[in-house]
Amino acid sequence: MILSATNITVRRGPRTVLHDVSLEARPGEVLGLLGANGAGKTTLLRLLAGLDAPEAGTVRYDGRSAAGIGRAALGRQVAYLAQNGAIHWPLKVEEVVALGRLPHRSDAATDTAAIHRAMERAEVLPFAGRTTGTLSGGERMRVLLARALAVEGRALLADEPIAALDPAHQLDVMELLRDVARGGTTVVVVLHDLTLAARFCDRLALLAAGRLHAIGAPMEVLTPGHVAAAYGVEVVAGMQEGEPFILPWRRIEDGGP
């Protein structure tokens, strides 16, 4: 599914959160959304998920509006993984994942297979029978990721899915997201880790103060200049086994380099 945002503007009171942002996410690719806190990443992701409507501009799904597709159909096609997702009742893990099938109301065999696939991919099968209250933060995040995978939609939008994970699981989840994309799904993911963004995303969109500062291939976007402008930090960058790594090194003081 091609997700396209065109000339998006969002205001919250006097503040402009997003200003004239246009971008496109395509099937088969992972698009990373980067930017400092408050740059508008989550706002943009929510718009792409159809959760909010912009003041100006349009969001289209394969050229169609959310209203044209319909709320229920959009729920089957676009999976959304919220930031710091909550689980309000102590359900069993498999039941949380099963909620991903709620938009479908398909036959039991189809749902059971999708739930199992999702749990397998997110590596939550070992604790499928536990209640969510007994999980660690990282385990809970993977359960919620499995829930979003169980939708088996044509697009997956994830807001900081690796923030609570240990390094090994960060790598696992990023690889998983890339696999999902290679299967033909459109994946958009909000990230703060520049190295993982550069390694696992096909394209990056860098937001700064509500504007699209740069978009394109990771190494075109994560130049020292762009990173300095968007985050106010100096980076250390290099190559390891033919792949880039980028580490934030020091804050750029006002009037500094």
Add this chain to the structure above:
Amino acid sequence: MSRFHAPSQRLLIGSLGALVLVLFVASLLIGYAPLDVGGALSDLIHGRDTLGALVLLQLRLPRALLGAAVGFSLGLTGAAMQGLMRNPLADPGIVGVSGAAALGAVLAFYSGLANVFALALPLGGLAGAAIATALLLALARNGTGTSLLILAGVALNSLAGALTALALNLSPSPYATLEIVFWLMGSLADRSLDHVALALPFMALGWVLMLRIGHGLDALTLGEDTAASMGISLKGLRLSATGGAAAAVGASVAVAGAIGFVGLVVPHLLRPLVGHRPGRLLLASGFGGAALTLAADCAVRLAPIRPELKLGVVTALIGAPFFLALLWRLRREAE
């Protein structure tokens, strides 16, 4: 989805339904006048106008029917409100409609209308509930969020409570005050089939609205954003939940007064049995509420205390310590 553990869910609903049926029959059998229920039933069916038939039709049946319907409303509404709020402490009164319904009935007392014709009381209650409901729905239709809706309910309840106190304060005679206070305690005694006919349509409307939102409440377990992303209309969900709660609880309070703790305790009790799924809790809590209310109303009549204890007093007397015990156990489990 209901497919996980669906057989156990059917078993639970079946058992609770059977329990309600047993307690309903028990409620018909229990009363102050000695009554051959079989004979009375046969008289009723054959159109014989005997005293037994009259007692069964005019006294026992309305009481049992209202016990089941009011209990079902309170249990179901409690489960719906707890699911909507994602908070186990929400109760049916939280939307503010019960306070308004009580105020409406009290005004019917106060104005003397209740002495002119018997149905003035429940009609006053329904009018109070309707006004509060209209206010709530206007807010919900504007897209007001859940927490703001609940705060509006709290404000409505406080205002209704204050106006009820004012009516008591200005009450023309101590007898009127006593009558109002007793009515507010909640009871199913001396209700007629007219009461049933008046309240049941509103309750049924409320039940239909609330039983429809199971999927929405399940989705809401993961928060409002995730639920919305799954195609759930949050506005529709809030409208159904608050509108349904208002109709069911408003009608309940209008005919039976305020019966506390059923809507709070029953969902708590049944939640572990449905795997904590808010959607599956709805119907189970309805039956559980009906069973508890019928049982308490049987206890009221069996207890050797006259005048009869008020039902609301008994449910609170049983409910509050029970609730504390439940919290105590939860606390020990958490340690």
